Amino acid sequence: MSNKKEREKRREERLAEEAKASSGDRRTRLLQIGAGAVFVAIIVVVVVIVIAGSSSDSGGDAENLQEVSQVDSLVQGIPQTKLVLGDTKAPVELIEYGDLQCPVCKAYSEEILPPIVEKQVKEGKAKIIFRNFLIIGPESLPAGAAAIAAGNQGRGWNFLELFYRNQGKENGGYVTDDFIEAVAKGAGVKDIAKFNQERTSKAVEEEANRTTEQAETLGFGGTPSFAIKGPNSNGLELLGTPESSGELEEEIEKVS
Amino acid sequence: MRIPSEANLRRAIAFIAALGVGVATYITIADSGGGSPTCLAGGHGCQTVAESSYSHIAGVNIAIFGIAGYLLLLASAFFVSDYVRLGAFAVALGGFGFSIYLTYLEIFKIEAICQWCVASAVLMTIQFLLNATRLVGYAGTDGDAGNGADDREPDREPEASTA
Numbered sequence: 351m352s353n354k355k356e357r358e359k360r361r362e363e364r365l366a367e368e369a370k371a372s373s374g375d376r377r378t379r380l381l382q383i384g385a386g387a388v389f390v391a392i393i394v395v396v397v398v399i400v401i402a403g404s405s406s407d408s409g410g411d412a413e414n415l416q417e418v419s420q421v422d423s424l425v426q427g428i429p430q431t432k433l434v435l436g437d438t439k440a441p442v443e444l445i446e447y448g449d450l451q452c453p454v455c456k457a458y459s460e461e462i463l464p465p466i467v468e469k470q471v472k473e474g475k476a477k478i479i480f481r482n483f484l485i486i487g488p489e490s491l492p493a494g495a496a497a498i499a500a501g502n503q504g505r506g507w508n509f510l511e512l513f514y515r516n517q518g519k520e521n522g523g524y525v526t527d528d529f530i531e532a533v534a535k536g537a538g539v540k541d542i543a544k545f546n547q548e549r550t551s552k553a554v555e556e557e558a559n560r561t562t563e564q565a566e567t568l569g570f571g572g573t574p575s576f577a578i579k580g581p582n583s584n585g586l587e588l589l590g591t592p593e594s595s596g597e598l599e600e601e602i603e604k605v606s
Numbered sequence: 607m608r609i610p611s612e613a614n615l616r617r618a619i620a621f622i623a624a625l626g627v628g629v630a631t632y633i634t635i636a637d638s639g640g641g642s643p644t645c646l647a648g649g650h651g652c653q654t655v656a657e658s659s660y661s662h663i664a665g666v667n668i669a670i671f672g673i674a675g676y677l678l679l680l681a682s683a684f685f686v687s688d689y690v691r692l693g694a695f696a697v698a699l700g701g702f703g704f705s706i707y708l709t710y711l712e713i714f715k716i717e718a719i720c721q722w723c724v725a726s727a728v729l730m731t732i733q734f735l736l737n738a739t740r741l742v743g744y745a746g747t748d749g750d751a752g753n754g755a756d757d758r759e760p761d762r763e764p765e766a767s768t769a
Contacts, residue, residue, distance in 0.1 A: 377746025380692055384741050387696055391703045399710050419654070 410518020410525075412532035421511040421537070424464060428471060432501040433510070435467065436477030442580035442606045444476055444598070447483035447565040449573040450493035450513050451520050454591075458574050459514040465595040466602070476580075476602050480510055481561035483573050489525040492549070494558040496530045499549035500539050508537035580605030609743035612686070619694070619736050620683035623676045626729040630672035633722050637667050643722045654718035660711050668708070672726055675701045679733055688745055695737040702734035 431438055444466070448455040463478070470476040482494035493513065500509035513533050518524030530549070531542060539545050548554055565575060568588060576589040576598070583605035592598050610618075636643040636656075643652040655661060661668060675697055682694035705727035712719055 373746045375746075376688065380688055380745035381742065383692060384695055384738075384745075387699055391699050395703045395706050398707055402707075402711065402715065 409516050410522060410529060411516065412526070412529040415512065415516050415532055415536045417515040418512065418536045421508055421515060424467060424511060425507050428467070428507075430501070430504050430507050433480040433497065433506040434477050435480075435507045436471040437474045438477065440471070440474050440477040442470070442476040442578065442602050443479055444602065445479045445481060445577045445579075445586075447481050447561070447568075447570055447573060447575045447577070449483055449486045449490050450497060450510070451486040451490045451517070451525070452573045453517065453520070454572075455574045456514040456517045459511055462592075462595050462598065466598055470599065470602050475606055480506070481564065482558040483565040483570065483575065484558060484562045485573060487521040489521055489523070491555065491558060492530065493525050495554045496534065496545075496549040498554045498557055499545045500534055500537055502548055503539050503541060503545065505534075505537045505539045509533060509539065512537045578602070578605055582606065609739060612740060612744045612747075615736055615740045615743075616683040616686075619733065619740070620680055622729055622732050622736065623680035623683065626676035626726060626733070627673060627680065629722055629726050629729065630669045630676060633669035633726075634667055634673065637661070637669065643720060651718040652720040652722060655712060655716055655720040655723060660708075660716060669726075671704070672701075675730075676733075679737070682737075691737075691741045691745055695741045698730070698733040698737040701730040705730045 425435065428435055429437055446455075446458075446463075448458075466476070466478070471478060480497070482490075482497070484490040484494055497506055497509050497513070500506050516529075516533065518529075527546075531546070534542060534545050568575075568577065568586075570588075570590075572591065575591055577586050578589055578601050579586050580602070587601075587605070589598075589601055592601065633643050633656075643656060663671075678697045679694055679701075682690050682697070708723060709727050712723060
């Protein structure tokens, strides 16, 4: 009798051990799957962030224009005539010779010029005139010509600012008709047919080439280069490439 | 460190998931009305984020994915099985990873912060921690799916039920 009881007891213990072991196995398996999932998730997040980090640096994406609303709010309410931003009667004129393909011009448009636009230009003290200085390469002309055509519809500075914010790699082949049209639409150019016709016209191309020669005649060798003229300036004064908003502001104050 | 009882973990998971559903639903409704979520402290962060090209995937507002994720997590709190523990952990892990990516976009790409998105990211992080604790603490402590519709001993210690 007692033998039988003992056997039963041992059998029960064995079954309990086995159940415990199988539960332990399952637990180990589940934790392995969980750890594997964490490992995969880390890799996916890192890869996606690396791809996202490198993709938008390339810019020039007609399908995915960035910062349309920021550009709108920067120049909203400021009068524009051709490529002149600000009141045409403003006493000081600050002339920027720039190339839409140039990354330094992009940095100026994003960091150095906005405080001037917000203050001196909005207050009617100064106007900024953009002139094409085509030096980077063959794609500079279609870009610059398009800016002139946008300027003819009063959206020149919207176009310049939006182009810079979506600028691609120099001579990287991104300045296509699609890209130019997307930027024009984002900049609020109303008559796209007229815009397309004008930007490829001889007159507009000649204007872009003429201002390039002008910059060379003035002795500028790189973009952006600035010149200033005001009531207290000695004719047209060459500023070269000032390093900060503060420096430009001082120059404006000096000649006004 | 003592692991909280599974019942308490499930209550916390349900509560946080319900908050998450609320936040994600608010973002979706505010966006679908043509506007954008309102930032509590003013500012245009939410508008900038909502108008950015990153706010939609294939035309679908990403907050919809948030609602789906939180609803799954909410449902998971009502079931006890290893499949549910692992599944909920996977959903929370995916949501957590996605939140890291979205926060990265806000800081480095869009350069604007939307409090509602941050709130969702924080809730998803808590979900991840709760579900990781649930999986590590209770995986293998009961039968397969359907074996226990609810735990009868809500405050039992983990791995103490084999006796």
